[in-house]
Amino acid sequence: MSMIRLKNVTKFFKPDTTALKDVSLHIKPGEFVSIVGQSGSGKTTLAKLLFAEEGPTQGRVVIGDWDITNIRQHEIPVLRRQIGVVFQDYKLLSQKTVFENIAFALEVAGEKSSHISTVVPQVLKIVGLSNKRDRYPNQLSGGEKQRVSIARSLVHRPKIIVADEPTGNLDTIHAREIVELLKKINDFGTTVVLVTHDRDIVNALKKRVITIQHGKLVSDIEHGKYVLP
Amino acid sequence: MSIFLSLFRVIKFSFQNFFRNFWLSFITMTIFVLTLFTINAVIFMNVLAEAALESIEQKVEVSVYFEPDTSEDLVKSVQGYLMGLTQVRTVEFISEEDALQSFQERHKDNPVILSSLDEVDGNPFGHALVISAHSANDFPFILEALDTPEYEPFIKQKDYQDYETIIARINALAFRVRVGGFILAAFFSLIAVMIIFNTIRVAIYVYRDEIGIMKLVGANDWFVRGPFLVEALMYSLFATLVVVAFAFFGLDALGPWLATYFGDTDMSVINYFKDNALLIFGSQFLALSTLSILTTMFAMRRYLRV
Ligand SMILES: Nc1ncnc2c1ncn2[C@@H]1O[C@H](COP(=O)(O)OP(=O)(O)O)[C@@H](O)[C@H]1O
Ligand SMILES: [Mg+2]
Numbered sequence A: 001m002s003m004i005r006l007k008n009v010t011k012f013f014k015p016d017t018t019a020l021k022d023v024s025l026h027i028k029p030g031e032f033v034s035i036v037g038q039s040g041s042g043k044t045t046l047a048k049l050l051f052a053e054e055g056p057t058q059g060r061v062v063i064g065d066w067d068i069t070n071i072r073q074h075e076i077p078v079l080r081r082q083i084g085v086v087f088q089d090y091k092l093l094s095q096k097t098v099f100e101n102i103a104f105a106l107e108v109a110g111e112k113s114s115h116i117s118t119v120v121p122q123v124l125k126i127v128g129l130s131n132k133r134d135r136y137p138n139q140l141s142g143g144e145k146q147r148v149s150i151a152r153s154l155v156h157r158p159k160i161i162v163a164d165e166p167t168g169n170l171d172t173i174h175a176r177e178i179v180e181l182l183k184k185i186n187d188f189g190t191t192v193v194l195v196t197h198d199r200d201i202v203n204a205l206k207k208r209v210i211t212i213q214h215g216k217l218v219s220d221i222e223h224g225k226y227v228l229p
Numbered sequence B: 001m002s003i004f005l006s007l008f009r010v011i012k013f014s015f016q017n018f019f020r021n022f023w024l025s026f027i028t029m030t031i032f033v034l035t036l037f038t039i040n041a042v043i044f045m046n047v048l049a050e051a052a053l054e055s056i057e058q059k060v061e062v063s064v065y066f067e068p069d070t071s072e073d074l075v076k077s078v079q080g081y082l083m084g085l086t087q088v089r090t091v092e093f094i095s096e097e098d099a100l101q102s103f104q105e106r107h108k109d110n111p112v113i114l115s116s117l118d119e120v121d122g123n124p125f126g127h128a129l130v131i132s133a134h135s136a137n138d139f140p141f142i143l144e145a146l147d148t149p150e151y152e153p154f155i156k157q158k159d160y161q162d163y164e165t166i167i168a169r170i171n172a173l174a175f176r177v178r179v180g181g182f183i184l185a186a187f188f189s190l191i192a193v194m195i196i197f198n199t200i201r202v203a204i205y206v207y208r209d210e211i212g213i214m215k216l217v218g219a220n221d222w223f224v225r226g227p228f229l230v231e232a233l234m235y236s237l238f239a240t241l242v243v244v245a246f247a248f249f250g251l252d253a254l255g256p257w258l259a260t261y262f263g264d265t266d267m268s269v270i271n272y273f274k275d276n277a278l279l280i281f282g283s284q285f286l287a288l289s290t291l292s293i294l295t296t297m298f299a300m301r302r303y304l305r306v
Helices: A044-050 A073-080 A098-107 A114-126 A142-154 A172-187 A199-205 B004-021 B023-057 B072-083 B096-106 B111-119 B136-145 B161-205 B208-216 B223-264 B265-275 B277-305
Strands: A004-013 A017-027 A032-036 A058-063 A085-089 A160-164 A191-196 A208-212 A216-221 B063-068 B088-094 B129-135 B155-160
Touching: A004 A044, A017 A044, A017 A058, A017 A216, A017 B023, A032 A044, A032 A199, A044 A058, A044 A160, A044 A191, A058 B155, A073 A085, A073 B096, A073 B208, A073 B223, A085 A142, A098 A114, A098 A142, A114 A142, A114 A172, A142 A160, A142 A172, A160 A172, A172 A191, A172 B208, A191 B072, A208 B136, B004 B023, B004 B161, B004 B223, B023 B136, B023 B223, B023 B265, B063 B072, B063 B136, B072 B088, B072 B129, B072 B136, B072 B155, B088 B111, B096 B111, B136 B155, B161 B208, B161 B223, B161 B277, B208 B223, B223 B265, B223 B277, B265 B277
Parallel strands: A032 A191, A032 A208, A085 A160, A160 A191
Antiparallel strands: A004 A017, A004 A058, A208 A216, B063 B129, B063 B155, B088 B129
């Protein structure tokens, strides 16, 4: 049983970039996996394959027991509600409050207002921002913004959280807070895929580390460390 | 998931679009209004020209004079034959006696003409038929229908009054109005298409962050596209309502002015708009919204990567 399975995945970008070369990996339900590697090594591309932002050029991508290699356009929203995504730049809407930003993800999925008004406070509590629900993004620190974005990724109770460099814009203290939050979410049973190139974070985590170099999977170590320069 | 709730949210987003790009929305609507206004002006002129034509056409008659010795039976049979034609409205039989009498009546003050009657033996007039048609355009056909070997030898003269030139002139004018109006309406429709295309393109650009986030969090496809379609529909609806309001105030204001130029016809034009309001403005709304929705779909295909 695996939650995420890549089978011999190659991703080619026109005109001449092979971002991933014959990558195969398994991630079990409930795992916390860090994907590390230098800039340009193909980490983001790998993350995008998981939520069907990109499709593989060769090979297969399977989420749960759903082969999304050739996913149809109209099935993508269904997939995206099973996978929460978090990015370095938070992707919050500046003219909406914290509450509205999170509610937005439920609104556009057609959820009832009564459901929205119970779920949003729940996820705000998980990320510890219940007292800032009426603030606008520009009234928050970077760490708080990232917590809002994580809260939003949780609203559909996803099986997987994919976080692409979530600490990239944060100082060490806030970065640690975000990682702690992801660990907490992982403790609830959610599979977490953390893309990062932050050596300290990876070493402190003591979780599984997959290293990519030039689009190739070069190491996959349980309780691993950041091995590359 | 409730359809109504989702529809409500889509409409809410479209209103946000509308006010967020207020000036763009305003210009788009103005162009839509101008387009509809042109189209309605053309319809108005057309109806007016047609009303004028009709009122003239009803007065147009053609008299067919038969040779003096033609039998009444033959003329009656021609009358029957003409009545059988669908283009013919009425055919009045005027006997030779009536013709003589009305000639004398008409020229009773002119002894020279009257005395000329005495110089011929008996009644110089033959029977006559006075034909009116449903449309002036039908007269050539009707007159040709009389050019048969059976009737032609007995017909002395066909008198087509010089309404012909008036009708030709009105027809030519109506034709020019139609062509000019069509070109103008096509021109404005083209501009309307370009404007709505650009408005939606800009709206997609302004909303790129929202759209990106919507897609990442698993929004239904029509949550992403719906607001733009509703927005296009909204422009069409508002523009139609504005034009309807203008039309009704405007027509009432025009009434007295029309009366001085066209007599009774003004009422028929205004009534035409009032009686057919649903048809006229309904079909314009349908046409405009179809056009703008198709354009919006095209703009979304180009600029909205889903
Ligand atoms: N959409 C794209 N088109 C072309 N090349 C791309 C595209 N996305 C990524 N790449 C290239 O693929 C390689 C891997 O990129 P990426 O996965 O973003 O790396 P990382 O996230 O590890 O920095 C880079 O060389 C990048 O330039
Ligand atoms: Mg990256």
